[in-house]
Amino acid sequence: MQADVFVKKRWNSFIFLLILLVVTFVSIVITEFNMAKGLASLPKALQWGFTNFYPDEMALTKLPDILNKLRETVLISVAATTVGAIFAFLFALFGSRTTKVNGVLSKVSRGIATIFRNIDISAWSMILLFSFGQSALTGYFALFFGSFGFLTRAFIETIDEVSSSSVEALQATGAGYFSIIFQSVIPSGIPQMISWILFMIETNIRSATLVGILTGTGIGFAFDLYYKSLNYHTASLVVIVIVITILTIEYISNYVRRVIL
The missing domain is CATH 1.10.3720.10 (MetI-like)
Structure with a gap:
């Protein structure tokens, strides 16, 4: 009985994780978010921050x-x-x-x-x-x-x-x-x-x-x-x-x- 409950919880967790991944993928497609482009722009953004964002x-x-x-x-x-x-x-x-x-x-x-x-x-x-x-x-x-x-x-x-x-x-x-x-x-x-x-x-x-x-x-x-x-x-x-x-x-x-x- 306990084994069945444990297996059911694992399946529920797996299904929830799968749904979450699908929703994330769909959101990325709809918003046209480019992960590679975002990561590539990070060094430039940090450089701008260190150059401009400090009190003088x-x-x-x-x-x-x-x-x-x-x-x-x-x-x-x-x-x-x-x-x-x-x-x-x-x-x-x-x-x-x-x-x-x-x-x-x-x-x-x-x-x-x-x-x-x-x-x-x-x-x-x-x-x-x-x-x-x-x-x-x-x-x-x-x-x-x-x-x-x-x-x-x-x-x-x-x-x-x-x-x-x-x-x-x-x-x-x-x-x-x-x-x-x-x-x-x-x-x-x-x-x-x-x-x-x-x-x-x-x-x-x-x-x-x-x-x-x-x-x-x-x-x-x-x-x-x-x-x-x-x-x-x-x-x-x-x-x-x-x-x-x-x-x-x-x-x-x-x-x-x-x-x-």
């Missing part, structure tokens, strides 16, 4: 303006994530099987979170451009909606995973709903929730670069402006600043996770 003395004079744009991007990312986390926590309480008020509200909360989570931040940016135009508010709401959807789902799973036993114990003693939230859900789930919030801040700072290009704000707009004006040296400085910022935020985030978890 003139680019360094733009550093204060770049850092100002970076500060705007980081602050918007942090604000969108933290406010999104507050709303996500409220929806997670209603959507969690452990703390739900009733089944209908739970399904509604999960449904709203699913919709917001499955719409990409770049898509949110383009949708919101029609209402708010190219402004920092568009970028803020795009990051907020994305953060809200992701964190709601993450918080629901956290509450169901770490709080179920303590919630049942408090319910058995006749504790009220808010007593359960403040005495069980928050104390047991807060470390993991903070970890998810830090992860979302990292993600939003990365995403904010693309969002800035679409909304005309922040560090993404600065890169787009310098790149399109053929000022590659300053554009490379923007990229270096973004990379350093992301690595710094990730280091701080990992340190905080080690402390609280």
